[in-house]
Amino acid sequence: MKAAGLALLLLLAGAVSAQEEARRAAGQLGLSFDPSRPMQIEADEFEATRGEQGGDVITFHRNVLATQEELRLQCDWLEAQYAPGGGNPERIIARGSVRMSQDDTRVSCAELVYESDSCRVLCTGERVRAQITRGQDVMRGREIEMNLCKGTLRVRGSASIELRPEPGGGPLEVGE
Amino acid sequence: MALCKQLGKWAPSLAALSLACGGELIPVASQGVEVPDAELEGVLFEGHRAGLRDIEVRARIARIDPEERRAELEGVRIELADSDRGRLSIRAERGTLDLVADDFLLSGRVEGVVGDEQRFRTSEVRYESERQRLWTDQPVNVSRGPIALEGRGMELDLASRTLRIRGRVRTTLEGSE
Numbered sequence A: 001m002k003a004a005g006l007a008l009l010l011l012l013a014g015a016v017s018a019q020e021e022a023r024r025a026a027g028q029l030g031l032s033f034d035p036s037r038p039m040q041i042e043a044d045e046f047e048a049t050r051g052e053q054g055g056d057v058i059t060f061h062r063n064v065l066a067t068q069e070e071l072r073l074q075c076d077w078l079e080a081q082y083a084p085g086g087g088n089p090e091r092i093i094a095r096g097s098v099r100m101s102q103d104d105t106r107v108s109c110a111e112l113v114y115e116s117d118s119c120r121v122l123c124t125g126e127r128v129r130a131q132i133t134r135g136q137d138v139m140r141g142r143e144i145e146m147n148l149c150k151g152t153l154r155v156r157g158s159a160s161i162e163l164r165p166e167p168g169g170g171p172l173e174v175g176e
Numbered sequence B: 001m002a003l004c005k006q007l008g009k010w011a012p013s014l015a016a017l018s019l020a021c022g023g024e025l026i027p028v029a030s031q032g033v034e035v036p037d038a039e040l041e042g043v044l045f046e047g048h049r050a051g052l053r054d055i056e057v058r059a060r061i062a063r064i065d066p067e068e069r070r071a072e073l074e075g076v077r078i079e080l081a082d083s084d085r086g087r088l089s090i091r092a093e094r095g096t097l098d099l100v101a102d103d104f105l106l107s108g109r110v111e112g113v114v115g116d117e118q119r120f121r122t123s124e125v126r127y128e129s130e131r132q133r134l135w136t137d138q139p140v141n142v143s144r145g146p147i148a149l150e151g152r153g154m155e156l157d158l159a160s161r162t163l164r165i166r167g168r169v170r171t172t173l174e175g176s177e
Helices: A018-028 B014-020
Strands: A040-050 A056-068 A071-081 A091-101 A105-115 A118-124 A130-136 A137-141 A143-147 A154-155 A160-163 A172-175 B003-007 B038-049 B052-065 B071-079 B088-098 B103-115 B117-128 B134-142 B149-156 B163-175
Touching: A040 B149, A118 A130, A130 A143, A137 A143, A137 A154, B038 B071, B052 B088, B071 B103, B117 B149, B134 B163
Parallel strands: none
Antiparallel strands: A040 A056, A040 B163, A056 A071, A071 A091, A091 A105, A105 A118, A105 A130, A118 A143, A130 A137, A137 A160, A143 A154, A160 A172, B003 B038, B038 B052, B052 B071, B071 B088, B088 B103, B103 B117, B117 B134, B134 B149, B149 B163
């Protein structure tokens, strides 16, 4: 199985900070979202209100484009939920034609949820399965779960992997 | 109904001022007497709702129009109080104040602070007292905590403190370590 095109399980060791380790792990997935760094967001409309727990809830509507360095996220609707006192968002939810890309990694799904405390990104499909593409390799499933701190990737529900080896060879498909 | 109080130098008759503030004096105009417009300096207007002062308007100069029950203001500062959510303070070069409804229009380098978390700058802003709604359809810059935004069109619901910005909003979410 060609393993170079897709990042699977990784173990990191060494005397590096937890954040640096997380960044390196996320980089192995081809995605390096870092909530501690600035993110630019554009949309047709913005709304900010207080959530039930007292923290800010900010929402972007229509033609949303969020960028952080080489990372791009496009969707129809994006919400960031903050704990009381501010800081980094605890949770980010993107809905509607969600497309995320960085370098040669592309993710598409109906809904994407990022949980800060667990470093988890959950991408779910509705009528069309969620999909992650890196180079020519494609993974699809009802749910794609990525852990940006550990660099792990799980695909669940009608999961399939399409690996494209060297030019001239046919695709190798593995699925449920 | 808004109450009026004036400080500093003023020139009009008390009747004219009372008329402009919806007072109970018999309208002088109905007696065939022409009521002059009034120009006041160093003015403070106060509005009350349910027995509590909820709006305070200070102006360097105020020109009272008794017939329209309106004041044209220069060098304006307005404060709207909310005991639960903190104050809203806005200043501008010019303004028009509805002395009965407490609605206002401010223009010219409008700057506002909402509570201690949110600031905005725009060229013009309007306030509808009945709906507790502050809004503009002009370009606006807003900062709310770590967020800085620019857009065209803003609406602030003072009851819920919900803020909406329209017109291709751009913002940067600043992270923190």
